[in-house]
Amino acid sequence: MIPNLIPSLDAAGLPGPPALFHVLLVSTFFLHLLFMNLTLGGTLLAAVAHRLGGGRGGDHRAVLAARLTAINTYGISLTITTGVAPLLFIQLLYQQYFYPATILLGWAWLGLLALLTLGYYAAYLYKFRGLPARGSGGGVWIAASALMFLLVAAIHVAVHLVSVQPERWAGLADGAWSVLADPSYLPRLLHFVLAGLGFAALVATWWAVRRARAGVEVELNTAIAAWAWRWVLWTTLLQVVDGFVLLVLLPQPVMRGLMLGGATTLVPLALAILLGLGLLMMAARTAEPAGQPGLVGGTLAAMLLAIAVMSVTRHQLRALYLAPFTADAAPTVVPQWGNFLLFAVLLAAGLATVACMLRRVLGSPASGAEAA
Amino acid sequence: MDYPIWDVALGGGMLMALVAIPHVIVAHFAIGGGLLIAVTETLAVRRSDFELRELARRSSLVLILVSTVFGAISGVGIWVVAGLISPAAISALIHTYVWGWAMEWVFFILEIVAALVYYATWGRISKQAHLLVGWLYVVGAYLSLVVINGIITFMLTPGEWLASRAFWDGFFNPTYWPSLVLRTGIALLMATAFMIFVALRAGVERREALLRYLGWWLVAGCVVAYAGYRWWEAVLPGTVRNLFRGAEPALAQLAATRSFALWSLTAALLLGLVVLVLAPRLARPATAAVLALAAFAFFGGYERLREGVRKPFLIHSHLFSNGLLLSAIPELNESGVAAHSGWVARGGEDGASLGRALFRAQCASCHTLDGYQSIRRALPSRADLAALAAAEGPEAAERAFRAECAACHAEVGAQEMQGMLPSAEEMGQDPEMMAELNRGMIAATLLELRDMGEAFTAAPHGAMVDTAPLFAPYMPPFVGTDRELEALADHLASLDRGAEPTPARQGGL
Numbered sequence: 001m002i003p004n005l006i007p008s009l010d011a012a013g014l015p016g017p018p019a020l021f022h023v024l025l026v027s028t029f030f031l032h033l034l035f036m037n038l039t040l041g042g043t044l045l046a047a048v049a050h051r052l053g054g055g056r057g058g059d060h061r062a063v064l065a066a067r068l069t070a071i072n073t074y075g076i077s078l079t080i081t082t083g084v085a086p087l088l089f090i091q092l093l094y095q096q097y098f099y100p101a102t103i104l105l106g107w108a109w110l111g112l113l114a115l116l117t118l119g120y121y122a123a124y125l126y127k128f129r130g131l132p133a134r135g136s137g138g139g140v141w142i143a144a145s146a147l148m149f150l151l152v153a154a155i156h157v158a159v160h161l162v163s164v165q166p167e168r169w170a171g172l173a174d175g176a177w178s179v180l181a182d183p184s185y186l187p188r189l190l191h192f193v194l195a196g197l198g199f200a201a202l203v204a205t206w207w208a209v210r211r212a213r214a215g216v217e218v219e220l221n222t223a224i225a226a227w228a229w230r231w232v233l234w235t236t237l238l239q240v241v242d243g244f245v246l247l248v249l250l251p252q253p254v255m256r257g258l259m260l261g262g263a264t265t266l267v268p269l270a271l272a273i274l275l276g277l278g279l280l281m282m283a284a285r286t287a288e289p290a291g292q293p294g295l296v297g298g299t300l301a302a303m304l305l306a307i308a309v310m311s312v313t314r315h316q317l318r319a320l321y322l323a324p325f326t327a328d329a330a331p332t333v334v335p336q337w338g339n340f341l342l343f344a345v346l347l348a349a350g351l352a353t354v355a356c357m358l359r360r361v362l363g364s365p366a367s368g369a370e371a372a
Numbered sequence: 373m374d375y376p377i378w379d380v381a382l383g384g385g386m387l388m389a390l391v392a393i394p395h396v397i398v399a400h401f402a403i404g405g406g407l408l409i410a411v412t413e414t415l416a417v418r419r420s421d422f423e424l425r426e427l428a429r430r431s432s433l434v435l436i437l438v439s440t441v442f443g444a445i446s447g448v449g450i451w452v453v454a455g456l457i458s459p460a461a462i463s464a465l466i467h468t469y470v471w472g473w474a475m476e477w478v479f480f481i482l483e484i485v486a487a488l489v490y491y492a493t494w495g496r497i498s499k500q501a502h503l504l505v506g507w508l509y510v511v512g513a514y515l516s517l518v519v520i521n522g523i524i525t526f527m528l529t530p531g532e533w534l535a536s537r538a539f540w541d542g543f544f545n546p547t548y549w550p551s552l553v554l555r556t557g558i559a560l561l562m563a564t565a566f567m568i569f570v571a572l573r574a575g576v577e578r579r580e581a582l583l584r585y586l587g588w589w590l591v592a593g594c595v596v597a598y599a600g601y602r603w604w605e606a607v608l609p610g611t612v613r614n615l616f617r618g619a620e621p622a623l624a625q626l627a628a629t630r631s632f633a634l635w636s637l638t639a640a641l642l643l644g645l646v647v648l649v650l651a652p653r654l655a656r657p658a659t660a661a662v663l664a665l666a667a668f669a670f671f672g673g674y675e676r677l678r679e680g681v682r683k684p685f686l687i688h689s690h691l692f693s694n695g696l697l698l699s700a701i702p703e704l705n706e707s708g709v710a711a712h713s714g715w716v717a718r719g720g721e722d723g724a725s726l727g728r729a730l731f732r733a734q735c736a737s738c739h740t741l742d743g744y745q746s747i748r749r750a751l752p753s754r755a756d757l758a759a760l761a762a763a764e765g766p767e768a769a770e771r772a773f774r775a776e777c778a779a780c781h782a783e784v785g786a787q788e789m790q791g792m793l794p795s796a797e798e799m800g801q802d803p804e805m806m807a808e809l810n811r812g813m814i815a816a817t818l819l820e821l822r823d824m825g826e827a828f829t830a831a832p833h834g835a836m837v838d839t840a841p842l843f844a845p846y847m848p849p850f851v852g853t854d855r856e857l858e859a860l861a862d863h864l865a866s867l868d869r870g871a872e873p874t875p876a877r878q879g880g881l
Binding site for chain 2: 007095106109121363
């Protein structure tokens with residue numbers, strides 16, 4: 001008999017209906033993805049821009065690198081902050097798949113902490129000791145930071161793939177590094193990297209276009225927008241190709257589940273593909289984005305929608321991967337509606353407070369003796 | 373129990389300490405530091421005091437670099453490590469308190485966004501707006517303590533929750549309020565410990581005033597922490613308190629930890645009074661470092677004590693730290709662990725290989741092979757027996773006995789035990805007999821450990837179990853069938869390298 005390696009469901013049950021937690025998982029993961037894309041893609045793009053700009057402040061690519069870093073030193077904090085919630089909900093909904101995967105890849109999973117810390121401080125070093133503060137240099141720091149975040153992504157993808165394929169656990173426990181042999185590993189990692197690059201480049205374009213339209217350093221911002229926009233175009237093109245590769249490489253039963261899942265799976269998938277192609281067409285429409293702020297804004301909105309839709313598809317794929325194992329596992333549900341309500345109220349109040357604070361801050365500029 | 377095991381030579385507990393100790397120090401600094409910075413800036417604005425403002429501004433850079441970066445990552449790190457070393461236990465905790473954590477997350481967002489905005493807007497927005505951001509940070513940071521404190525204290529004193537299983541019964545448990553007071557004091561202590569270094573860099577003419585100002589905060593922190601600590605001790609259930617208090621504490625080591633913590637606090641208070649309040653011109657980076665160390669030592673000592681008295685539970689009287697549910701003991705003894713865990717079943721039907729899998733499932737979360745809390749050292753061995761038999765004179769016998777045997781044979785004396793043993797010569801002649809005796813002791817120990825399970829399940833439902841009278845108060849019971857017990861004994865006996873290691877054993881496991 002082959003022992004069943006999947007741990008039993010937690011005896012404590014779920015303090016709310018599963019659907020509620022699935023919604024919370026996907027929506028908080030989407031939020032996390034936005035900042036994660038900026039961190040991963042933004043740092044990679046900054047490293048490339050720094051290099052191509054020769055590491056000197058005058059170049060438009062160097063200015064872009066400094067800008068992306070300025071966003072990122074805050075963005076990384078928010079990536080971690082927003083990552084906490086999906087990490088909580090995944091431990092709640094998928095603990096019997098998630099923990100074994102992290103344990104089987106124990107050192108790598110633990111190493112994530114060190115990589116994050118190093119990547120983070122390296123970004124700060126670049127900001128304080130490199131080009132953004134001094135006008136030149138510091139390329140090593142930003143490159144190191146990008147490498148760390150790339151490794152973090154690689155670990156996340158590996159853990160995910162192991163967690164959804166319990167049939168691989170026994171081999172992995174015996175020391176076979178079979179995850180890396182998973183044909184979908186690299187395309188999947190690439191999917192995240194390209195999304196990050198595309199999103200960060202698009203945000204950078206959008207910001208530069210806004211500045212140019214406002215009459216601030218028009219020439220510089222126009223150049224930055226045009227350069228970043230090219231990254232949007234090419235990464236999107238590669239992304240569409242990679243997306244299809246990934247689809248083809250899905251294990252047979254998962255693919256079948258996806259195609260036969262009716263509207264629930266097909267609508268998000270079709271929407272994602274259409275959005276991908278749409279993005280490609282929008283990005284190809286112009287080489288001078290500064291002249292078409294509407295197009296850039298529309299592209300950004302479409303990309304946000306694409307990320308949201310892909311979060312749903314990703315979640316559905318996990319369910320399909322795990323379908324053979326979860327068939328007869330229904331957790332006991334002991335709802336704590338009062339606590340859910342309290343959480344919802346606090347969340348609304350917390351976000352409202354943050355919004356009010358930001359409005360107050362933006363509305364109270366001051367300088368000199370008047371300033372804090 | 374039914375999860376795979378991650379091998380870490382350092383020991384899971386040690387690794388957790390490495391991540392958790394810096395995290396709690398930084399997390400409390402983030403709370404106290406926020407408060408101190410906000411108060412300081414408020415005073416600076418009122419008095420138009422530039423040096424005070426600079427103290428707040430420079431401290432806020434430390435706050436952001438340390439707390440929003442390191443604090444956040446190490447906080448995630450605690451989950452990461454807990455999931456690696458005791459997944460079933462952390463899963464149970466999360467399933468019980470997920471809404472608590474979700475609420476904490478909301479405050480965490482407020483805290484982080486406010487911290488980032490606060491730091492980024494020095495000199496760029498109006499004073500009033502900046503103060504507002506600072507105070508919102510304080511609110512977010514403190515409320516996250518208010519939430520997490522409920523979950524942490526629940527683990528040691530679940531109170532009514534044991535019977536009712538109601539969220540708020542466990543949350544507002546007997547040690548909730550004392551612990552909140554204690555942690556508030558600690559937060560102030562951590563904040564001043566860090567900010568002294570910032571104040572030392574201020575201009576000469578104002579340095580003393582700033583240090584004295586921080587000195588009063590430190591004194592306040594010490595007083596609040598001490599009051600909270602004594603209150604905490606007073607509300608602990610007697611069975612828990614007796615583990616480290618009274619004439620004969622059951623766990624003498626924890627009694628020493630308590631003294632250490634309280635003396636450290638005294639040292640921090642005295643140093644603070646002398647070096648900061650009375651004679652701030654004496655303050656140097658070195659004295660500040662000693663002061664910070666004393667404050668950390670108190671905090672670390674208290675945390676160790678709190679974790680120590682909770683052993684072997686993750687949630688007292690409900691869930692053991694190796695993931696075993698108290699309520700699952702009878703069933704596991706009846707049908708066996710292998711029937712419930714594929715990872716154990718992979719070890720085979722019986723014999724040392726199954727024993728090894730059982731060891732990994734039940735003991736490895738606390739015992740490493742040769743590192744931290746080495747199982748090989750905890751177990752008797754033929755060499756240990758031979759050492760006692762060969763010891764010449766009462767003193768040598770006493771020493772050998774205390775080192776190797778006393779943990780399990782407190783009821784007999786060293787020489788009495790020596791008398792019961794065969795002579796060293798006889799031992800040398802009959803290694804088989806020695807191996808047999810040794811394995812017999814191990815099996816007998818496991819029987820004792822399994823019997824503890826009955827004591828745990830026999831305890832009245834809904835009450836805290838008194839662990840003091842147990843065979844090993846700091847360990848969960850062994851669970852499993854007779855066959856599993858024998859298999860584990862085989863495995864543990866095979867760890868004995870003995871006086872003459874056989875080639876097969878030289879390669880380790």
